[in-house]
Amino acid sequence: MAIKALVFDLDGTLVDSAGDIAEAVNLTLEELALPRVSEATVRSWIGEGVRKLMTTALAHANSALLLDAVMPVFMRHYSACLLRSPRLYDGVGEALTALQARGLPMAICTNKPAALVSPLLQHLGIAGFFAHIIGGDSLPQRKPDAEPLLHVAKLLQQPVANCLMVGDSGTDLGAANNARMPIVLVRYGYSRDLDLDAADAVAVIDDMRELLAIVG
Incomplete structure (x- = not known):
């Protein structure tokens, strides 16, 4: 070649960065009064962008919350966790x-x-x-x-x-x-x-x- x-x-x-992304997802879920998930589970969701990530997370939690309402919460936690580990x-x-x-x-x-x-x-x-x-x-x-x-x-x-x-x-x-x-x-x-x-x-x-x- x-x-x-x-x-x-x-x-x-x-x-x-899976641990940091997982923590951002879980802090978002906690703020929304939804159950946390394992890092391994979040790792299996990574790769198709943040909106798809949170769409999958909400579906996994059987939540009817609107994605557009959730994304600002997630992006706040994502930014805060970016350099965590x-x-x-x-x-x-x-x-x-x-x-x-x-x-x-x-x-x-x-x-x-x-x-x-x-x-x-x-x-x-x-x-x-x-x-x-x-x-x-x-x-x-x-x-x-x-x-x-x-x-x-x-x-x-x-x-x-x-x-x-x-x-x-x-x-x-x-x-x-x-x-x-x-x-x-x-x-x-x-x-x-x-x-x-x-x-x-x-x-x-x-x-x-x-x-x-x-x-x-």
């Missing part, structure tokens, strides 16, 4: 440093609200690696729609086929396939019900440093 740029998902790919997955820092040294431009394409991405990257010390950030509310469409990846390829000034998506979920896989962008999946993320071994991906990796041999 002639890879000239990389596009990374964030939660579940670069950053383990996130961590980079093993090998991420080293991989990003090596990719940058090779002169490869990099971007983030996530369904996380855009306003929450930069503070998280700054907190974890990796903001300087990324030339562009596309969040879940940056465009009318979000992953698995193709448009966020098509848009970020234009920002990176590369043909889609020369960009490599790196993600962890069916949402990422769907976006990459819809955009006809090659994708590498990580095995350690929030794959939900995706069969990683059957996925149409360039590779499935256990550590981000494996990406270095794939990019070449």
Whole structure:
């Protein structure tokens, strides 16, 4: 492959933030007088944006509350919990440093609200690696729609086929396939019900440093 740029998902790919997202969901449920859920349950809901996350949480609680009324409550807790305990997955820092040294431009394409991405990257010390950030509310469409990846390829000034998506979920896989962008999946993320071994991906990796041999 002639890879000239990389596009990374964030939660579940670069950053383990499930505990913080779960706490934000549970603080929201508590405020709404609804029962808490396990981190594992919330982990299975992550990846399709905050509105889908809370739609699923309300359905799980059999709540008839309106989503538009709940979202401001959730976003308040989400912002408060953002930097509670996130961590980079093993090998991420080293991989990003090596990719940058090779002169490869990099971007983030996530369904996380855009306003929450930069503070998280700054907190974890990796903001300087990324030339562009596309969040879940940056465009009318979000992953698995193709448009966020098509848009970020234009920002990176590369043909889609020369960009490599790196993600962890069916949402990422769907976006990459819809955009006809090659994708590498990580095995350690929030794959939900995706069969990683059957996925149409360039590779499935256990550590981000494996990406270095794939990019070449």
